[in-house]
Amino acid sequence: MITGTVVGNVWSTRRLAEIPNGAFLEIALDNTSATIVAFDVLGTGIGERVLVSTGSVAATWFGGQTPPIDALIIGSIDAPNADSSTPQSKAKTRSTQK
Amino acid sequence: MITGTVVGNVWSTRRLAEIPNGAFLEIALDNTSATIVAFDVLGTGIGERVLVSTGSVAATWFGGQTPPIDALIIGSIDAPNADSSTPQSKAKTRSTQK
Amino acid sequence: MITGTVVGNVWSTRRLAEIPNGAFLEIALDNTSATIVAFDVLGTGIGERVLVSTGSVAATWFGGQTPPIDALIIGSIDAPNADSSTPQSKAKTRSTQK
Amino acid sequence: MITGTVVGNVWSTRRLAEIPNGAFLEIALDNTSATIVAFDVLGTGIGERVLVSTGSVAATWFGGQTPPIDALIIGSIDAPNADSSTPQSKAKTRSTQK
Amino acid sequence: MITGTVVGNVWSTRRLAEIPNGAFLEIALDNTSATIVAFDVLGTGIGERVLVSTGSVAATWFGGQTPPIDALIIGSIDAPNADSSTPQSKAKTRSTQK
Numbered sequence: 001m002i003t004g005t006v007v008g009n010v011w012s013t014r015r016l017a018e019i020p021n022g023a024f025l026e027i028a029l030d031n032t033s034a035t036i037v038a039f040d041v042l043g044t045g046i047g048e049r050v051l052v053s054t055g056s057v058a059a060t061w062f063g064g065q066t067p068p069i070d071a072l073i074i075g076s077i078d079a080p081n082a083d084s085s086t087p088q089s090k091a092k093t094r095s096t097q098k
Numbered sequence: 099m100i101t102g103t104v105v106g107n108v109w110s111t112r113r114l115a116e117i118p119n120g121a122f123l124e125i126a127l128d129n130t131s132a133t134i135v136a137f138d139v140l141g142t143g144i145g146e147r148v149l150v151s152t153g154s155v156a157a158t159w160f161g162g163q164t165p166p167i168d169a170l171i172i173g174s175i176d177a178p179n180a181d182s183s184t185p186q187s188k189a190k191t192r193s194t195q196k
Numbered sequence: 197m198i199t200g201t202v203v204g205n206v207w208s209t210r211r212l213a214e215i216p217n218g219a220f221l222e223i224a225l226d227n228t229s230a231t232i233v234a235f236d237v238l239g240t241g242i243g244e245r246v247l248v249s250t251g252s253v254a255a256t257w258f259g260g261q262t263p264p265i266d267a268l269i270i271g272s273i274d275a276p277n278a279d280s281s282t283p284q285s286k287a288k289t290r291s292t293q294k
Numbered sequence: 295m296i297t298g299t300v301v302g303n304v305w306s307t308r309r310l311a312e313i314p315n316g317a318f319l320e321i322a323l324d325n326t327s328a329t330i331v332a333f334d335v336l337g338t339g340i341g342e343r344v345l346v347s348t349g350s351v352a353a354t355w356f357g358g359q360t361p362p363i364d365a366l367i368i369g370s371i372d373a374p375n376a377d378s379s380t381p382q383s384k385a386k387t388r389s390t391q392k
Numbered sequence: 393m394i395t396g397t398v399v400g401n402v403w404s405t406r407r408l409a410e411i412p413n414g415a416f417l418e419i420a421l422d423n424t425s426a427t428i429v430a431f432d433v434l435g436t437g438i439g440e441r442v443l444v445s446t447g448s449v450a451a452t453w454f455g456g457q458t459p460p461i462d463a464l465i466i467g468s469i470d471a472p473n474a475d476s477s478t479p480q481s482k483a484k485t486r487s488t489q490k
Contacts, residue, residue: 010101010149010175011176012149012175013176015140015172015173016139016140016172018159019173034129034130035129037100037149055153055154056153056155056158059158065161066155066158067159068151068156068170068172069155069172070099070151070152070153070155070156071099
Protein backbone atom coordinates (compact mmCIF):
# COMPACT_ATOMS: atom_id res chain seq x y z
CA MET A 1 0.00 0.00 0.00
CA ILE A 2 1.04 3.59 -0.40
CA THR A 3 0.28 6.49 1.90
CA GLY A 4 -0.71 10.04 1.15
CA THR A 5 -3.00 12.94 1.86
CA VAL A 6 -6.29 13.72 0.14
CA VAL A 7 -5.90 17.08 -1.61
CA GLY A 8 -9.01 17.37 -3.76
CA ASN A 9 -11.88 15.86 -5.68
CA VAL A 10 -11.82 14.88 -9.32
CA TRP A 11 -15.14 15.22 -11.12
CA SER A 12 -16.03 13.23 -14.20
CA THR A 13 -19.50 13.60 -15.69
CA ARG A 14 -18.78 11.77 -18.93
CA ARG A 15 -17.44 8.40 -17.87
CA LEU A 16 -17.87 4.65 -18.22
CA ALA A 17 -21.20 3.44 -16.87
CA GLU A 18 -19.53 0.76 -14.75
CA ILE A 19 -18.02 3.19 -12.22
CA PRO A 20 -19.59 2.32 -8.83
CA ASN A 21 -20.93 4.72 -6.20
CA GLY A 22 -18.16 6.63 -4.48
CA ALA A 23 -15.76 9.49 -5.10
CA PHE A 24 -12.57 10.04 -7.06
CA LEU A 25 -10.10 11.70 -4.70
CA GLU A 26 -6.74 13.16 -5.62
CA ILE A 27 -3.98 11.92 -3.30
CA ALA A 28 -0.63 13.65 -2.78
CA LEU A 29 1.70 10.72 -2.12
CA ASP A 30 4.20 10.79 0.73
CA ASN A 31 7.89 10.94 -0.12
CA THR A 32 7.30 12.21 -3.63
CA SER A 33 5.80 15.07 -5.60
CA ALA A 34 3.50 12.68 -7.49
CA THR A 35 -0.27 12.55 -7.14
CA ILE A 36 -2.67 9.76 -8.03
CA VAL A 37 -6.43 9.49 -8.07
CA ALA A 38 -7.95 6.83 -5.80
CA PHE A 39 -11.53 5.71 -5.45
CA ASP A 40 -13.15 6.23 -2.07
CA VAL A 41 -16.10 4.45 -0.49
CA LEU A 42 -15.34 5.51 3.10
CA GLY A 43 -16.44 9.14 2.88
CA THR A 44 -12.88 10.39 3.32
CA GLY A 45 -12.44 14.16 3.43
CA ILE A 46 -9.83 16.55 2.09
CA GLY A 47 -6.80 16.72 4.37
CA GLU A 48 -7.07 13.16 5.70
CA ARG A 49 -4.09 10.84 5.46
CA VAL A 50 -4.98 7.53 3.80
CA LEU A 51 -3.79 4.04 2.91
CA VAL A 52 -4.26 3.24 -0.79
CA SER A 53 -4.14 -0.17 -2.48
CA THR A 54 -3.39 -0.17 -6.19
CA GLY A 55 -3.80 -2.60 -9.05
CA SER A 56 -6.40 -5.27 -9.64
CA VAL A 57 -7.04 -5.82 -5.92
CA ALA A 58 -8.79 -2.43 -5.90
CA ALA A 59 -11.31 -3.71 -8.45
CA THR A 60 -11.66 -7.17 -6.95
CA TRP A 61 -12.84 -5.62 -3.68
CA PHE A 62 -16.11 -4.68 -5.40
CA GLY A 63 -16.81 -8.36 -6.19
CA GLY A 64 -18.84 -9.73 -9.06
CA GLN A 65 -18.34 -7.76 -12.26
CA THR A 66 -15.25 -5.79 -11.24
CA PRO A 67 -15.22 -2.09 -12.21
CA PRO A 68 -12.25 -0.43 -14.01
CA ILE A 69 -10.87 0.96 -10.73
CA ASP A 70 -7.12 0.53 -10.08
CA ALA A 71 -6.67 2.44 -6.79
CA LEU A 72 -8.82 2.24 -3.66
CA ILE A 73 -8.63 3.98 -0.31
CA ILE A 74 -8.69 1.08 2.16
CA GLY A 75 -8.35 3.08 5.37
CA SER A 76 -7.79 6.43 6.98
CA ILE A 77 -4.50 6.62 8.89
CA ASP A 78 -4.93 7.46 12.56
CA ALA A 79 -3.53 10.83 13.60
CA PRO A 80 -0.49 10.57 15.92
CA ASN A 81 -2.43 11.89 18.91
CA ALA A 82 -5.38 9.59 18.34
CA ASP A 83 -3.61 6.70 20.07
CA SER A 84 -0.94 7.54 22.61
CA SER A 85 -0.12 3.96 23.53
CA THR A 86 2.76 3.51 21.07
CA PRO A 87 4.51 6.89 20.86
CA GLN A 88 7.88 5.49 19.94
CA SER A 89 6.92 3.43 16.92
CA LYS A 90 4.83 6.33 15.65
CA ALA A 91 7.72 8.72 16.06
CA LYS A 92 9.86 6.42 13.97
CA THR A 93 7.20 6.25 11.32
CA ARG A 94 7.01 10.01 11.01
CA SER A 95 10.72 10.50 10.84
CA THR A 96 11.05 8.30 7.77
CA GLN A 97 8.51 10.25 5.84
CA LYS A 98 10.34 13.54 5.60
CA MET B 99 -5.99 6.14 -11.58
CA ILE B 100 -3.70 8.63 -13.23
CA THR B 101 -4.63 11.90 -14.88
CA GLY B 102 -3.40 13.50 -18.05
CA THR B 103 -4.23 15.24 -21.29
CA VAL B 104 -4.84 13.60 -24.67
CA VAL B 105 -2.12 14.82 -27.03
CA GLY B 106 -2.50 12.62 -30.09
CA ASN B 107 -3.59 9.43 -31.78
CA VAL B 108 -1.45 6.36 -32.24
CA TRP B 109 -2.18 4.38 -35.39
CA SER B 110 -1.41 0.70 -35.72
CA THR B 111 -2.45 -1.11 -38.88
CA ARG B 112 -0.51 -4.29 -38.24
CA ARG B 113 -1.65 -5.46 -34.82
CA LEU B 114 -3.12 -8.37 -32.89
CA ALA B 115 -6.60 -9.32 -34.09
CA GLU B 116 -8.00 -9.21 -30.55
CA ILE B 117 -7.84 -5.41 -30.22
CA PRO B 118 -11.44 -4.22 -29.73
CA ASN B 119 -13.18 -1.26 -31.38
CA GLY B 120 -11.84 2.05 -30.07
CA ALA B 121 -8.83 4.31 -30.36
CA PHE B 122 -5.29 4.35 -29.05
CA LEU B 123 -4.70 7.81 -27.61
CA GLU B 124 -1.42 9.24 -26.41
CA ILE B 125 -1.72 10.78 -22.94
CA ALA B 126 0.69 13.34 -21.49
CA LEU B 127 0.60 12.52 -17.79
CA ASP B 128 0.26 15.25 -15.17
CA ASN B 129 3.23 15.93 -12.89
CA THR B 130 5.73 14.27 -15.20
CA SER B 131 7.18 14.43 -18.69
CA ALA B 132 6.12 10.84 -19.41
CA THR B 133 3.45 9.81 -21.88
CA ILE B 134 1.49 6.58 -22.12
CA VAL B 135 -0.96 5.20 -24.64
CA ALA B 136 -4.47 4.46 -23.34
CA PHE B 137 -7.38 2.81 -25.08
CA ASP B 138 -10.49 4.92 -25.52
CA VAL B 139 -14.09 3.86 -26.02
CA LEU B 140 -15.65 7.21 -25.02
CA GLY B 141 -14.81 9.17 -28.16
CA THR B 142 -12.38 11.40 -26.27
CA GLY B 143 -10.78 14.18 -28.30
CA ILE B 144 -7.32 15.73 -28.36
CA GLY B 145 -6.89 18.31 -25.60
CA GLU B 146 -9.32 16.68 -23.14
CA ARG B 147 -8.15 15.87 -19.63
CA VAL B 148 -8.83 12.25 -18.69
CA LEU B 149 -8.79 9.64 -15.93
CA VAL B 150 -6.90 6.50 -16.91
CA SER B 151 -6.96 3.09 -15.20
CA THR B 152 -3.98 0.85 -15.82
CA GLY B 153 -3.22 -2.84 -15.47
CA SER B 154 -5.47 -5.84 -15.82
CA VAL B 155 -8.60 -3.92 -14.77
CA ALA B 156 -8.44 -2.16 -18.14
CA ALA B 157 -8.79 -5.50 -19.92
CA THR B 158 -11.33 -6.95 -17.52
CA TRP B 159 -13.71 -4.09 -18.33
CA PHE B 160 -14.24 -5.61 -21.77
CA GLY B 161 -15.52 -8.84 -20.20
CA GLY B 162 -15.39 -12.34 -21.69
CA GLN B 163 -12.16 -12.95 -23.58
CA THR B 164 -10.17 -10.00 -22.29
CA PRO B 165 -8.08 -8.12 -24.90
CA PRO B 166 -4.37 -7.28 -24.39
CA ILE B 167 -5.18 -3.72 -23.26
CA ASP B 168 -3.42 -2.42 -20.12
CA ALA B 169 -4.65 1.21 -19.98
CA LEU B 170 -8.21 2.49 -20.42
CA ILE B 171 -9.70 5.97 -20.34
CA ILE B 172 -12.52 5.62 -17.78
CA GLY B 173 -13.71 9.23 -17.80
CA SER B 174 -13.20 12.75 -19.02
CA ILE B 175 -12.32 15.16 -16.20
CA ASP B 176 -14.78 18.05 -15.90
CA ALA B 177 -13.32 21.46 -16.74
CA PRO B 178 -13.11 23.80 -13.71
CA ASN B 179 -15.86 26.06 -15.06
CA ALA B 180 -18.18 23.18 -15.89
CA ASP B 181 -19.35 22.90 -12.27
CA SER B 182 -19.13 26.02 -10.13
CA SER B 183 -20.63 24.45 -7.01
CA THR B 184 -17.33 23.40 -5.43
CA PRO B 185 -14.80 26.09 -6.36
CA GLN B 186 -12.59 25.59 -3.33
CA SER B 187 -11.95 21.88 -3.65
CA LYS B 188 -11.28 22.34 -7.34
CA ALA B 189 -8.82 25.14 -6.64
CA LYS B 190 -6.95 22.85 -4.30
CA THR B 191 -6.87 20.13 -6.93
CA ARG B 192 -5.33 22.43 -9.51
CA SER B 193 -2.72 23.81 -7.19
CA THR B 194 -1.26 20.38 -6.53
CA GLN B 195 -0.77 19.67 -10.19
CA LYS B 196 1.81 22.31 -10.98
CA MET C 197 0.45 0.74 -23.30
CA ILE C 198 3.95 2.02 -23.76
CA THR C 199 5.73 2.84 -26.99
CA GLY C 200 9.26 2.20 -28.10
CA THR C 201 11.59 0.95 -30.79
CA VAL C 202 12.87 -2.60 -31.24
CA VAL C 203 16.65 -2.52 -30.81
CA GLY C 204 17.64 -6.18 -30.65
CA ASN C 205 16.88 -9.81 -29.95
CA VAL C 206 17.36 -11.54 -26.64
CA TRP C 207 18.26 -15.22 -26.88
CA SER C 208 17.59 -17.69 -24.13
CA THR C 209 18.37 -21.33 -24.70
CA ARG C 210 17.95 -22.46 -21.11
CA ARG C 211 14.48 -21.32 -20.13
CA LEU C 212 11.16 -22.45 -18.74
CA ALA C 213 9.40 -24.96 -20.97
CA GLU C 214 6.18 -22.95 -20.94
CA ILE C 215 7.50 -20.12 -23.13
CA PRO C 216 5.34 -20.11 -26.30
CA ASN C 217 6.49 -19.72 -29.90
CA GLY C 218 7.70 -16.20 -30.65
CA ALA C 219 10.65 -13.92 -30.01
CA PHE C 220 12.03 -11.94 -27.11
CA LEU C 221 12.73 -8.44 -28.42
CA GLU C 222 14.53 -5.66 -26.60
CA ILE C 223 12.59 -2.40 -26.73
CA ALA C 224 14.10 1.05 -26.15
CA LEU C 225 11.23 2.95 -24.56
CA ASP C 226 10.28 6.44 -25.69
CA ASN C 227 10.87 9.33 -23.30
CA THR C 228 13.38 7.43 -21.19
CA SER C 229 16.71 5.66 -21.33
CA ALA C 230 15.16 2.43 -20.07
CA THR C 231 14.77 -0.76 -22.09
CA ILE C 232 12.46 -3.71 -21.53
CA VAL C 233 12.09 -7.08 -23.20
CA ALA C 234 8.73 -7.79 -24.82
CA PHE C 235 7.43 -10.98 -26.39
CA ASP C 236 6.58 -10.81 -30.08
CA VAL C 237 4.24 -12.96 -32.11
CA LEU C 238 3.85 -10.51 -35.03
CA GLY C 239 7.26 -11.01 -36.65
CA THR C 240 8.36 -7.48 -35.74
CA GLY C 241 11.81 -6.46 -36.97
CA ILE C 242 14.61 -4.39 -35.50
CA GLY C 243 13.99 -0.66 -35.93
CA GLU C 244 10.19 -0.87 -35.90
CA ARG C 245 8.24 1.29 -33.48
CA VAL C 246 5.79 -0.76 -31.40
CA LEU C 247 2.96 -0.66 -28.86
CA VAL C 248 3.61 -2.87 -25.83
CA SER C 249 1.13 -4.06 -23.20
CA THR C 250 2.57 -5.06 -19.86
CA GLY C 251 1.41 -7.09 -16.89
CA SER C 252 -0.92 -10.06 -16.72
CA VAL C 253 -2.87 -9.03 -19.82
CA ALA C 254 0.18 -10.03 -21.86
CA ALA C 255 -0.10 -13.59 -20.54
CA THR C 256 -3.87 -13.75 -20.70
CA TRP C 257 -3.74 -13.09 -24.46
CA PHE C 258 -2.32 -16.59 -24.94
CA GLY C 259 -5.43 -18.11 -23.33
CA GLY C 260 -5.69 -21.42 -21.48
CA GLN C 261 -2.59 -22.11 -19.41
CA THR C 262 -1.08 -18.64 -19.45
CA PRO C 263 2.71 -18.47 -19.95
CA PRO C 264 5.03 -16.41 -17.67
CA ILE C 265 5.10 -13.49 -20.15
CA ASP C 266 4.59 -9.98 -18.75
CA ALA C 267 5.09 -7.81 -21.86
CA LEU C 268 3.64 -8.35 -25.34
CA ILE C 269 3.96 -6.37 -28.57
CA ILE C 270 0.33 -5.78 -29.55
CA GLY C 271 0.95 -3.71 -32.67
CA SER C 272 3.44 -1.97 -34.89
CA ILE C 273 3.02 1.81 -34.93
CA ASP C 274 2.36 3.22 -38.39
CA ALA C 275 5.13 5.42 -39.73
CA PRO C 276 4.12 9.12 -40.11
CA ASN C 277 4.13 8.90 -43.91
CA ALA C 278 2.14 5.68 -44.02
CA ASP C 279 -1.14 7.54 -43.53
CA SER C 280 -1.26 11.14 -44.68
CA SER C 281 -4.90 11.73 -43.73
CA THR C 282 -4.25 13.07 -40.23
CA PRO C 283 -0.99 15.02 -40.41
CA GLN C 284 -1.83 17.41 -37.61
CA SER C 285 -2.61 14.93 -34.88
CA LYS C 286 0.49 12.97 -35.81
CA ALA C 287 2.63 16.07 -35.60
CA LYS C 288 1.32 16.69 -32.14
CA THR C 289 2.11 13.13 -31.16
CA ARG C 290 5.72 13.44 -32.27
CA SER C 291 6.30 16.72 -30.52
CA THR C 292 5.43 15.26 -27.14
CA GLN C 293 8.01 12.52 -27.43
CA LYS C 294 11.11 14.65 -27.31
CA MET D 295 10.12 -9.23 -4.56
CA ILE D 296 11.59 -6.17 -3.00
CA THR D 297 13.66 -5.92 0.16
CA GLY D 298 13.60 -3.41 2.96
CA THR D 299 13.57 -2.76 6.66
CA VAL D 300 10.51 -2.38 8.90
CA VAL D 301 10.55 1.15 10.31
CA GLY D 302 7.15 1.53 11.94
CA ASN D 303 3.50 0.63 12.30
CA VAL D 304 0.63 2.28 10.47
CA TRP D 305 -2.63 2.39 12.40
CA SER D 306 -6.00 2.65 10.73
CA THR D 307 -9.11 2.51 12.85
CA ARG D 308 -11.54 3.59 10.16
CA ARG D 309 -11.00 1.14 7.32
CA LEU D 310 -12.68 -1.34 5.02
CA ALA D 311 -14.18 -4.28 6.89
CA GLU D 312 -12.45 -6.80 4.62
CA ILE D 313 -8.95 -6.17 6.00
CA PRO D 314 -7.80 -9.49 7.53
CA ASN D 315 -6.03 -10.02 10.85
CA GLY D 316 -2.46 -8.76 10.79
CA ALA D 317 -0.49 -5.53 10.86
CA PHE D 318 0.28 -2.71 8.46
CA LEU D 319 4.03 -2.13 8.62
CA GLU D 320 5.95 0.69 7.02
CA ILE D 321 8.95 -0.57 5.05
CA ALA D 322 11.96 1.55 4.09
CA LEU D 323 12.99 0.02 0.77
CA ASP D 324 16.62 -0.79 0.02
CA ASN D 325 18.40 1.26 -2.66
CA THR D 326 15.92 4.13 -2.50
CA SER D 327 14.46 6.72 -0.18
CA ALA D 328 10.93 5.42 -0.80
CA THR D 329 8.76 3.69 1.76
CA ILE D 330 5.74 1.45 1.27
CA VAL D 331 3.26 -0.14 3.62
CA ALA D 332 3.10 -3.94 3.58
CA PHE D 333 0.75 -6.29 5.37
CA ASP D 334 2.28 -8.67 7.87
CA VAL D 335 1.00 -11.97 9.17
CA LEU D 336 4.36 -13.24 10.48
CA GLY D 337 4.65 -11.05 13.56
CA THR D 338 7.58 -9.14 12.11
CA GLY D 339 9.12 -6.48 14.37
CA ILE D 340 10.56 -3.04 13.78
CA GLY D 341 14.13 -3.22 12.52
CA GLU D 342 13.80 -6.58 10.76
CA ARG D 343 14.80 -6.87 7.12
CA VAL D 344 12.03 -8.41 5.02
CA LEU D 345 11.05 -9.75 1.61
CA VAL D 346 7.87 -8.14 0.24
CA SER D 347 5.68 -9.34 -2.63
CA THR D 348 3.51 -6.72 -4.29
CA GLY D 349 0.47 -6.72 -6.51
CA SER D 350 -2.43 -9.14 -6.73
CA VAL D 351 -0.34 -12.09 -5.50
CA ALA D 352 -0.39 -10.48 -2.05
CA ALA D 353 -4.18 -10.68 -1.98
CA THR D 354 -4.40 -14.11 -3.59
CA TRP D 355 -2.35 -15.58 -0.74
CA PHE D 356 -5.35 -15.08 1.57
CA GLY D 357 -7.48 -17.34 -0.67
CA GLY D 358 -11.25 -17.22 -1.10
CA GLN D 359 -12.59 -13.67 -1.08
CA THR D 360 -9.31 -11.83 -1.54
CA PRO D 361 -8.83 -8.69 0.60
CA PRO D 362 -7.71 -5.32 -0.87
CA ILE D 363 -4.07 -5.91 0.12
CA ASP D 364 -1.38 -5.19 -2.50
CA ALA D 365 1.83 -5.81 -0.52
CA LEU D 366 2.64 -8.73 1.78
CA ILE D 367 5.70 -9.60 3.84
CA ILE D 368 6.51 -13.15 2.71
CA GLY D 369 9.63 -13.67 4.81
CA SER D 370 12.17 -12.23 7.16
CA ILE D 371 15.66 -12.04 5.64
CA ASP D 372 18.27 -13.95 7.63
CA ALA D 373 20.94 -11.79 9.24
CA PRO D 374 24.43 -12.28 7.73
CA ASN D 375 25.74 -14.03 10.82
CA ALA D 376 22.74 -16.34 11.12
CA ASP D 377 24.17 -18.72 8.52
CA SER D 378 27.91 -18.79 8.12
CA SER D 379 27.96 -21.48 5.43
CA THR D 380 27.92 -19.15 2.43
CA PRO D 381 29.93 -16.08 3.41
CA GLN D 382 30.98 -15.19 -0.12
CA SER D 383 27.59 -15.02 -1.75
CA LYS D 384 26.28 -13.02 1.19
CA ALA D 385 29.18 -10.60 0.94
CA LYS D 386 28.35 -10.04 -2.71
CA THR D 387 24.73 -9.45 -1.85
CA ARG D 388 25.56 -6.80 0.70
CA SER D 389 27.95 -4.98 -1.58
CA THR D 390 25.27 -4.40 -4.19
CA GLN D 391 22.95 -2.77 -1.72
CA LYS D 392 24.99 0.29 -0.93
CA MET E 393 10.38 -8.77 -18.97
CA ILE E 394 13.39 -7.12 -17.45
CA THR E 395 17.01 -8.19 -17.70
CA GLY E 396 19.74 -8.27 -15.11
CA THR E 397 22.56 -10.20 -13.53
CA VAL E 398 22.33 -12.50 -10.52
CA VAL E 399 24.46 -10.99 -7.74
CA GLY E 400 23.58 -13.04 -4.68
CA ASN E 401 21.26 -15.26 -2.70
CA VAL E 402 18.66 -14.06 -0.24
CA TRP E 403 18.02 -16.43 2.65
CA SER E 404 14.79 -16.46 4.58
CA THR E 405 14.30 -19.08 7.27
CA ARG E 406 11.16 -17.57 8.80
CA ARG E 407 8.74 -17.22 5.90
CA LEU E 408 5.27 -18.09 4.70
CA ALA E 409 4.73 -21.83 4.35
CA GLU E 410 3.43 -21.45 0.79
CA ILE E 411 6.82 -20.58 -0.75
CA PRO E 412 7.60 -23.36 -3.26
CA ASN E 413 10.91 -25.16 -3.81
CA GLY E 414 13.50 -22.91 -5.39
CA ALA E 415 15.80 -20.02 -4.54
CA PHE E 416 15.46 -16.31 -3.93
CA LEU E 417 18.12 -14.60 -6.04
CA GLU E 418 19.08 -10.96 -5.95
CA ILE E 419 19.18 -9.44 -9.43
CA ALA E 420 21.05 -6.26 -10.35
CA LEU E 421 18.88 -4.79 -13.11
CA ASP E 422 20.36 -3.48 -16.33
CA ASN E 423 20.23 0.26 -16.99
CA THR E 424 19.66 1.16 -13.36
CA SER E 425 21.19 0.90 -9.91
CA ALA E 426 18.12 -0.93 -8.58
CA THR E 427 18.04 -4.54 -7.49
CA ILE E 428 15.09 -6.88 -7.09
CA VAL E 429 14.70 -10.39 -5.74
CA ALA E 430 13.39 -13.00 -8.18
CA PHE E 431 12.44 -16.60 -7.57
CA ASP E 432 14.45 -19.21 -9.44
CA VAL E 433 13.53 -22.75 -10.37
CA LEU E 434 16.19 -23.17 -13.10
CA GLY E 435 19.24 -23.53 -10.88
CA THR E 436 20.67 -20.22 -12.04
CA GLY E 437 24.06 -19.27 -10.61
CA ILE E 438 25.62 -16.02 -9.47
CA GLY E 439 26.95 -13.99 -12.41
CA GLU E 440 24.42 -15.29 -14.97
CA ARG E 441 22.38 -12.81 -16.96
CA VAL E 442 18.66 -13.56 -16.76
CA LEU E 443 15.19 -12.67 -18.04
CA VAL E 444 12.73 -11.93 -15.23
CA SER E 445 8.92 -11.74 -15.45
CA THR E 446 7.18 -9.75 -12.74
CA GLY E 447 3.69 -9.49 -11.36
CA SER E 448 0.97 -12.09 -11.09
CA VAL E 449 2.23 -14.08 -14.08
CA ALA E 450 5.15 -15.17 -11.90
CA ALA E 451 2.73 -16.80 -9.46
CA THR E 452 0.39 -18.17 -12.10
CA TRP E 453 3.26 -20.18 -13.58
CA PHE E 454 3.17 -22.45 -10.52
CA GLY E 455 -0.47 -23.37 -11.26
CA GLY E 456 -3.13 -24.44 -8.77
CA GLN E 457 -2.85 -22.56 -5.49
CA THR E 458 -0.54 -19.77 -6.62
CA PRO E 459 2.26 -18.82 -4.19
CA PRO E 460 2.97 -15.19 -3.14
CA ILE E 461 5.79 -14.85 -5.70
CA ASP E 462 5.85 -11.70 -7.86
CA ALA E 463 9.09 -12.15 -9.83
CA LEU E 464 10.32 -15.28 -11.61
CA ILE E 465 13.45 -16.01 -13.61
CA ILE E 466 12.06 -17.38 -16.89
CA GLY E 467 15.35 -17.90 -18.71
CA SER E 468 19.08 -17.43 -18.74
CA ILE E 469 20.27 -15.03 -21.45
CA ASP E 470 22.72 -16.61 -23.87
CA ALA E 471 26.23 -15.18 -23.72
CA PRO E 472 27.24 -13.27 -26.90
CA ASN E 473 29.68 -15.97 -27.96
CA ALA E 474 27.24 -18.81 -27.35
CA ASP E 475 25.55 -18.27 -30.71
CA SER E 476 27.58 -16.67 -33.48
CA SER E 477 24.86 -16.78 -36.13
CA THR E 478 23.45 -13.32 -35.48
CA PRO E 479 26.40 -11.15 -34.47
CA GLN E 480 24.90 -7.89 -35.63
CA SER E 481 21.63 -8.00 -33.72
CA LYS E 482 23.48 -9.09 -30.63
CA ALA E 483 25.94 -6.24 -30.94
CA LYS E 484 23.06 -3.82 -31.12
CA THR E 485 21.51 -5.38 -28.06
CA ARG E 486 24.66 -4.97 -26.03
CA SER E 487 25.22 -1.40 -27.04
CA THR E 488 21.86 -0.33 -25.71
CA GLN E 489 22.54 -1.76 -22.30
CA LYS E 490 25.46 0.42 -21.31
